[in-house]
Amino acid sequence: MIEVQNTLVHEDLIRENFVCNLNKCKGICCVEGDSGAPLEHAEKAILEAIYPTIKHMLAPRGIEAIEAYGTSVIDSDGDLTTPCVDGNKECAYVTFENGITKCAIEKAHEQGLVEWQKPISCHLYPIRITQYPEFDVLNYDRWSICSDACTFGRELKVPVYQFLKGPLIRKYGAEWYAELEESVRLGASS
Structure with missing residues (x-):
């Protein structure tokens, strides 16, 4: 898990790729x-x-x-x-x-x-949030009906958190998202 402000972000949001493919699903x-x-x-x-x-x-x-x-x-x-x-x-x-x-x-x-x-x-x-009094946990929800989105995401090389940048900023703010990106960058370089 990656800690970003008052959230814990599951690594699958960084490792897994996802881009909705409405023409398929x-x-x-x-x-x-x-x-x-x-x-x-x-x-x-x-x-x-x-x-x-x-x-x-x-x-x-x-x-x-x-x-x-x-x-x-x-x-x-x-x-x-x-x-x-x-x-x-x-x-x-x-x-x-x-x-x-x-x-x-x-x-x-x-x-x-x-x-x-x-x-x-x-x-x-496909992010699902579990809310606790002091923090939120962000998890990747795997659902078979989204297999085309996973395939499309892999083709385009777009991780879940990047595909959902706009919604994540809507929920947690631009500063939070910048901190997430920095955490991902530091994790990739170590």
């Missing part, structure tokens, strides 16, 4: 899984506030799920997540464009309708 990570996207507590209020603004961008099935369960839910593990269509299928905030998933929240952000980009857990994937 079609964004299946937004459709598969046992529950919705993990949410931070503050994101619950954001989803409640922006729902009226983004509702028109959602698929009818997504609207039905949100209106039945709420803009966020507690999953079977007791975690706060986005609601899913039919209980555990696609995220309620998913839209489809040319057979590829697109987050309606992110789409609204791109159009200037909302300031919030999307849940940080989605933006950071």
Whole structure:
């Protein structure tokens, strides 16, 4: 593990390569899984506030799920997540464009309708954060549906932490990211 400020970063984020390849996977990570996207507590209020603004961008099935369960839910593990269509299928905030998933929240952000980009857990994937009172642990989540992203990342020689530079800066700040890069550089030279 690499210590960066109040985080521990697993070495797999430096060693492993990853670049999303939506032409191959079609964004299946937004459709598969046992529950919705993990949410931070503050994101619950954001989803409640922006729902009226983004509702028109959602698929009818997504609207039905949100209106039945709420803009966020507690999953079977007791975690706060986005609601899913039919209980555990696609995220309620998913839209489809040319057979590829697109987050309606992110789409609204791109159009200037909302300031919030999307849940940080989605933006950071395949990094998953385990939060403790004094620090966060950042791990690489291996999922077979992302094999094309691993292959593409190896072809392009892009480590996970570099692919996710923007989301990592969004979460922890530019100073944190610069410290991570410095730690990686020093580790490579030793």
